[in-house]
Amino acid sequence: MSACEVYEDVIEFDASQQWLGLIIFVAEIVVIPITIVWWMTRSNHPLLAKRHFGLMVVSAFGILLQAIASGLTNYIGRDAFPCDLTLWLTLFYLPLACGPVATRLVLTTYRIRFGKLILEDVYEESEDFDPELYRTGSLAAVLRSFFRTLCSCTCESIHDINQMHTPNLMNQSNRRIYSRRLDLATVSPTAFQLSTATLDTTTSAGRPRRASRTQAIFFGKSNAFGIALQVLVTAITLFIGIGLSVAAETNFGFRGCYGCVVEGQPFVAYVSLGCLMLIIIAPTSIILWKTDDPIGIVHELRVVVILGLVVFIGTLLSIPDPGGVREHGKFDWLYIVALASFGVHLTQCVYPIFLTYRENSHKHGRRKDSTTLSMILESPGAKRIFQAYLAQEWSSENGVFLDAISRYRVRHNDLPTRDLVSRIVDIYATFIKDGSMLEVNLPSSIKSDLESKVLPLQALLESNAKELDIMPKPPLELFDRAYEEVYELVETDSFPRFQRSHLYKHAKASLSSRSEHSGP
Structure with a gap:
């Protein structure tokens, strides 16, 4: 029965x-x-x-x-x-x-919240992207940061994304902080709102709290x-x-x-x-x-x-x-x-x-368009709009990586060897290393090759070896293979979608404005 x-x-x-x-x-x-x-x-x-x-x-x-x-x-x-x-x-x-x-x-x-944090850094007043904010700590530190900021991050996310609060630009301090962002408002209000969602991380006093919150959201x-x-x-x-x-x-x-x-x-x-x-x-x-x-x-x-x-x-x-x-x-x-x-x-x-x-x-x-990805990346205004788009599709790390390598190439001859090695180690720890916060998608062969070249430099830097002051500079082409891989991915995947988005016309307007100002 x-x-x-x-x-x-x-x-x-x-x-x-x-x-x-x-x-x-x-x-x-x-x-x-x-x-x-x-x-x-x-x-x-x-x-x-x-x-x-x-x-x-x-x-x-x-x-x-x-x-x-x-x-x-x-x-x-x-x-x-x-x-x-x-x-x-x-x-x-x-x-x-x-x-x-x-x-x-x-x-x-x-x-979404992590993409917004990256976007805030892109529009910071300083010229260089700060890798210290995206260093992964120990598991215990990450968990402490996560549980400490769990509720606050959720509440801030709802407020920031739904309200898109724009800071008071009548305040002189705020105007100075956001001076490099104001030109974006003229061509893309949406991107400007995304880039000005929060204000508390632009000061040095708020950096430890910002780093802790970044770790928490990364774990989340x-x-x-x-x-x-x-x-x-x-x-x-x-x-x-x-x-x-x-x-x-x-x-x-x-x-x-x-x-x-x-x-x-x-x-x-x-x-x-x-x-x-x-x-x-x-x-x-x-x-x-x-x-x-x-x-x-x-x-x-x-x-x-x-x-x-x-x-x-x-x-x-x-x-x-x-x-x-x-x-x-x-x-x-x-x-x-x-x-x-x-x-x-x-x-x-x-x-x-x-x-x-x-x-x-x-x-x-898709129809042919004379605008190329390289043209977008060479224009400061258009590049910011494109970075705002990458944040929407959670690919911010690709745009930031391309920009970091471009800056590395530009400043290669000007920086002392020790500072150049420090920059190389920062790029590797932020974008290349397995499990890094802004890890880009690279083949294992490229990652292994970079690891074999960067880790010895990192050991010298951590030991404060005097050899760094007399050794020849690392090659300018150190990150070329990684750059080409990420560039091709962005060009074939994200960029065509960007050209179909509503932000693209603002980027085109920024390019046109730049060409007019640079014309005869």
Whole structure:
């Protein structure tokens, strides 16, 4: 005798609902693996590389659990399917399917915030980008910074991105700090707002706090934090499930079965976890709704959030069961959950793949434009606008790296050997070294070659060796291969999208203005 047979209120659905459950299950069990393999065949595309493949796979696995718990269970029959297994599948759907979505939202929020910090440095008054702000500290220091600034960063992000507060430029000190940014306002108000979102980091007194906040936000956008957040959500679910099992006085699982009335315990847990997800999702969604999105990630997450609300509503409807349709086997409200979850997977997996094909068609079909990337980088105003665009698609490190190498080349002959070596070490630690905050995407061969050349120089610098004062200068071409690699990536990936963006016309206007001023 199964556990369900001791109850008289087992829910068995009509034949049409059983077949609908089977169709949902088969569709998901077939389509989800195919789309994941499809993604893997195009995983080298830059648009997919910016997304979290691991979280998408975990979410897909959780969605399959829901398909088994609702669709397959309804088809086989509630009295024939293991009761405890069904309940645990249903309970773990939330952390495994929705948990990665909440994690992606948090990571994306911190990505946006980190891009804004880089953009602020680009428009600083000083000529040189300061690598000290982007040095990774010890794990303990990073964690201390993260927990100390967690709430403040979230609040500042909501205020800065939504309000885009512009500082009081009537103040003489503020005018001096932002004097190099004012010309940007005439050609791109959007870029100017992005570049003047905060003010507190431009003074030397605020630099330690700025460095600490930068480390915290960098950790908040890292994969390590994403894994920790996902594990935490899963652990909370496990704790709630075990607690309910103990409360139901069973050795394993819940008393009764999925189709029985089990005092509403599984649904209470379900709704409780749903509220926890909403607490995570709500503030991040506010930020995402106000963010520009040239690479489609924010738009994708907006759709996912809407589908997540449909999932939550479907779960809520399962509790009161309006019209008694579920009680009488006419319709299972959890089919809404299953279909919305399937939509989440299609949005997270298929939509980005579609964007890669559309991107390729744009590249082949775009009209010729005489403006080149080198022209943009040579114009101070146009370069700032382009950097503002790179911040929108989370590629700021590429623009800053190209600028840092250009400055290295310009000042190579003027700097003493010791200062030049210090600059080389800074560039390596900031952009090249594995795990660096502004690490650019380079082949392992280039990184290994630079490591073999820079680490001996770093050892001499750290030991304060006198040899640095008499040795010949490192070659001007030291970073050429890395520069060419990043330049080609920006030219073929980010720059074509920039030419289709609303900021491009402002960059063109800046180029025209510069040519007029430099003309005869």
